[in-house]
Amino acid sequence: VVLSNNDGCVIARSEEVKKLGVDMGVPVFKIRRLIEKYRIRVFSSNYTLYGDMSDRVMQTLSRFSPDIEVYSIDEAFLDLSGFKTDLNEYAERIRKTVRQWTGIPVSIGIAPTKTLAKAANHIAKKSKKCNGVFQLSDRKKIEEALSKLSPGDIWGIGERTAAKLKRAGIRTAAGLKNADINWIKNRFGITGVRTVYELAGHSCYPLELNPDLNKSIVVSRSFGKSVEALEELKQAASSHTARAAEKLREQGLAAGRITVFANTNRFKKNSYSNCRTYIFDTATSYTPQMMEVVLKMIEQIYRKGMNFKKCGVLLTGLEKQDNVQLGLFGKRDNKKSQRLMNTVDFINSRTDSPLRWAGEGLEKPWKIKFNHRSKRYTTRWEELLEI
DNA sequence: TCTGGGGTCCTAGGACCC
DNA sequence: TCTGGGGTCCTAGGACCC
Numbered sequence: 001v002v003l004s005n006n007d008g009c010v011i012a013r014s015e016e017v018k019k020l021g022v023d024m025g026v027p028v029f030k031i032r033r034l035i036e037k038y039r040i041r042v043f044s045s046n047y048t049l050y051g052d053m054s055d056r057v058m059q060t061l062s063r064f065s066p067d068i069e070v071y072s073i074d075e076a077f078l079d080l081s082g083f084k085t086d087l088n089e090y091a092e093r094i095r096k097t098v099r100q101w102t103g104i105p106v107s108i109g110i111a112p113t114k115t116l117a118k119a120a121n122h123i124a125k126k127s128k129k130c131n132g133v134f135q136l137s138d139r140k141k142i143e144e145a146l147s148k149l150s151p152g153d154i155w156g157i158g159e160r161t162a163a164k165l166k167r168a169g170i171r172t173a174a175g176l177k178n179a180d181i182n183w184i185k186n187r188f189g190i191t192g193v194r195t196v197y198e199l200a201g202h203s204c205y206p207l208e209l210n211p212d213l214n215k216s217i218v219v220s221r222s223f224g225k226s227v228e229a230l231e232e233l234k235q236a237a238s239s240h241t242a243r244a245a246e247k248l249r250e251q252g253l254a255a256g257r258i259t260v261f262a263n264t265n266r267f268k269k270n271s272y273s274n275c276r277t278y279i280f281d282t283a284t285s286y287t288p289q290m291m292e293v294v295l296k297m298i299e300q301i302y303r304k305g306m307n308f309k310k311c312g313v314l315l316t317g318l319e320k321q322d323n324v325q326l327g328l329f330g331k332r333d334n335k336k337s338q339r340l341m342n343t344v345d346f347i348n349s350r351t352d353s354p355l356r357w358a359g360e361g362l363e364k365p366w367k368i369k370f371n372h373r374s375k376r377y378t379t380r381w382e383e384l385l386e387i
Numbered sequence: 388t389c390t391g392g393g394g395t396c397c398t399a400g401g402a403c404c405c
Numbered sequence: 406t407c408t409g410g411g412g413t414c415c416t417a418g419g420a421c422c423c
Contacts (some may be wrong), residue, residue, distance in 0.1 A: 003391090004390085004391035004392075005391045005392065006389095006390090006391070007389090008389075008390055008391055009390060009391060011391075025390090025391090026390085027389065027390040028389075028390085029388075029389040029390080030389090030390085032389095045391085071422095071423085072422080072423045073423075074423080075423075155421095155422080156421070156422080157421090158420060158421050158422080159420090159421095160419085160420065160421085161420075161421085189397065189398075190396095190397070190398095191396075191397070191420085191421080214394080215394085215395075216393085216394070216395085217393085217394095218392075218393055218394075219392090219393090220391090220392065220393085221391085221392080222390085222391065222392090265390085266390085267390060309390095310391095312392090
């Protein structure tokens with residue numbers, strides 16, 4: 001199994017572990033006995049490694065179609081419409097190449113819409129005889145495949161919607177596809193209608209070749225050890241602010257609003273959580289300016305004697321730094337602060353990111369826990385694979 | 388004792404405009 | 406006692422995704 005941040009919950013499982021009845025998302029302390037009994041191997045998350053391997057897979061995929069949308073760290077949509085070749089054969093070639101170049105096994109679903117392609121991939125992944133590739137080519141095949149899937153297997157149908165559908169007597173994905181569209185509109189809104197159209201082969205979600213800019217940026221972490229002192233909570237919030245501002249500048253953005261939030265253990269009785277938002281006169285990406293308001297807000301959120309478990313920072317009202325509307329009364333020398341941030345970011349682009357903000361503190365007793373991390377084989381010289 | 392993090396879209400309702 | 410019609414923008418909360 002692979003664990004979430006702080007070695008908290010199970011977020012990925014091998015087939016063997018699934019068979020032992022380990023559910024997705026269970027806290028690891030609840031399966032300690034199973035882990036010991038069956039000697040389950042446990043790994044912390046290793047996002048550096050996953051991100052790098054993901055890049056390699058995506059680069060490989062992009063050689064097979066000029067139109068590729070990287071949808072998430074482990075999924076991509078490729079536009080194969082207009083390809084004259086046998087698509088099944090082509091997909092098998094893609095699969096083989098990715099495997100050979102990166103060592104990563106992938107499965108591929110082919111269909112006229114994204115939702116159907118995801119369903120096809122679902123089948124390709126589950127069924128042994130598919131060999132990792134499955135195509136939903138014609139109506140008959142689609143109807144047949146969907147009749148074997150439950151609504152909850154479909155992209156866009158979550159737990160709540162699946163339960164509502166069940167209560168209404170819709171038990172298969174085919175049933176969903178054939179449902180009355182007005183009824184769907186009334187009960188599930190426009191998103192429901194889109195899913196049903198997609199299942200019927202009418203594309204509602206085109207390939208996003210030029211992904212939009214982020215609309216929000218969040219940096220939040222649970223603490224490795226609970227935090228009681230205001231000073232430590234301030235340090236954590238400062239750290240998250242610095243990281244959020246960095247992400248902001250990486251994309252050339254500035255934020256109009258900043259929200260900071262903190263909470264105690266939400267699984268305990270009388271848990272406490274609170275947030276504050278500050279609206280900047282002029283959108284900014286200047287770390288010191290953000291930290292200044294975050295620290296004030298943290299003081300308002302803080303309650304003496306409480307054990308804080310998590311805090312975070314949310315940036316919204318994002319716009320391109322170059323397009324920011326300046327205020328009539330702004331005093332800050334924007335050019336100067338931007339130059340300063342550029343310099344800081346440049347120095348920190350080294351892998352050891354040597355510069356830190358004083359407000360982040362040095363000790364960081366609340367720092368995140370990773371007790372079972374595998375090596376960052378592909379991004380750190382010291383952690384290269386040894387043979 | 389121990390329970391993750393980062394996103395998007397849609398909708399209703401409030402506040403405002405003429 | 407009686408109180409219009411048409412519109413926009415913003416936000417919180419719900420639902421979903423990985």
